[in-house]
Amino acid sequence: MPARLLEGHPVAEEILRDVREQIRTSATQTPLTVAVLLGDDAAARSYARAIRKTMAPLGIEVRTVPLDDSMHEERFREIVTQLNRQADITGILALQPLPPGLPRSLPALSIAPEKDVDGITPVNAGRLLLGLPAIAPSTPAGAMELLRYYGIPVSGRRAVIVGRSPVVGRPLVSLLLAADATVTVCHRKTSDLADVTRTAELLFVAAGSPALIKPDMVRPGTVVIDFGVNAVGEHLVGDVDPAVAEVASAITPVPGGTGPVTNAILARNLLTLAKLQRS
Amino acid sequence: MPARLLEGHPVAEEILRDVREQIRTSATQTPLTVAVLLGDDAAARSYARAIRKTMAPLGIEVRTVPLDDSMHEERFREIVTQLNRQADITGILALQPLPPGLPRSLPALSIAPEKDVDGITPVNAGRLLLGLPAIAPSTPAGAMELLRYYGIPVSGRRAVIVGRSPVVGRPLVSLLLAADATVTVCHRKTSDLADVTRTAELLFVAAGSPALIKPDMVRPGTVVIDFGVNAVGEHLVGDVDPAVAEVASAITPVPGGTGPVTNAILARNLLTLAKLQRS
Structure with a gap:
């Protein structure tokens, strides 16, 4: 029996309905604005368009800040420091990849925590x-919302995370521990990956490796959350082999799974920042 | 064959020798001072004495700040804010338990990061x-030093942590991931604790539950690090049943295992803070 598909769109719509309602009832307040720092990269531009598409119907302004390829660290810090100070900017998001030569951790070390819309x-x-x-990072927080929406219990269950990135795997440890799961983190140094993934009742994959997880690596009945977005030829494929759907009890599609929820969480995080800034 | 005993004292001595040498060669600098906030509790007082015993031979001043039982949150914050500002205070440590009524997270939310000697x-x-x-919390950082000292490899191995406290279990996840272990965290909501602990090659126990881990919960050859310090009658016992020593390949004694290393790490952290404050 093929797995139940955990579509992201209805989850995103539910979250965005709530955000819209909260923005509407606080109509006298200043509008929300998110600054999106964006290098010269096709994937980042496509992500920026998706963010705009989510934010526009909510009346949230998306202010794109282009970063040119020759940019130095000092200039990046100046731009962010300025945005940190600007009262009309609610949140700041720096899309990866940054211009070449800039350390990946630079946004985490320069964005003010009170404007940190993606919890980095x-x-x-x-x-x-x-x-x-x-403020939780939007991608792993979105996964938790997917599980909640589809009524999948987490407390006391065995959760396995494949990938330990600062934006998905590591914060997901925090979120899953808070939800009382027993949590295991695997990564490229894990010597017996299949042995570990087969212990999962909930399997989260954010490895950035197309179709890494094969059906024989998944115990029948497992719930599989695929964060992978890999361009293979003209197609987008996840980190999970589609054949895993024959083994799993539920699985997120790629695209259309975790992605849409991520953007909805960004909007919700922005609202949370606005409330914190007003209080 | 009984397990090799991983004694903490030689590890602590090695660390303290290095700290002493570094302090000596920077002799013209101002002396190091740690403020220890201390409520009316026997265990905390005993811990404060141990800290003083470690710090005194290094020429580090331990300034005890008594907290009375009727203290309010506001007063605690005032005291810490004052210590944060005092140039002659290198680091601040607030011993648990705090006076009744004070939230456990209060030190983490009031100590300045640049004076946060225990990484909380x-x-x-x-x-x-x-x-x-x-700055890493001293107890889990001490465990990593124990493993290093005794030549026990971590990279690629299965590590299981029992307990998810903010001072041991959670930061230990970070340290073990940084050392390339595959990391699992269990806690009181874990439904099949023995199943999980039996997967460990490295087992870390910080559950605060006397002799929780029995021999049948440990795979032969496992390295066991016991953070437990439980007073049972007149004796101190760990979170690991002493009979586990018949199964494990190596185990920390209680007392005399992780404890001595913890205090040495505190001294090393204080030195690190002093360097950061000077730079």
């Missing part, structure tokens, strides 16, 4: 890990 | 999780 700063990562109120 | 603040926890330079 050490303060937010630490608050999340320690179980304190925090 | 969100900024340090987040930096550690994200793989950025950070």
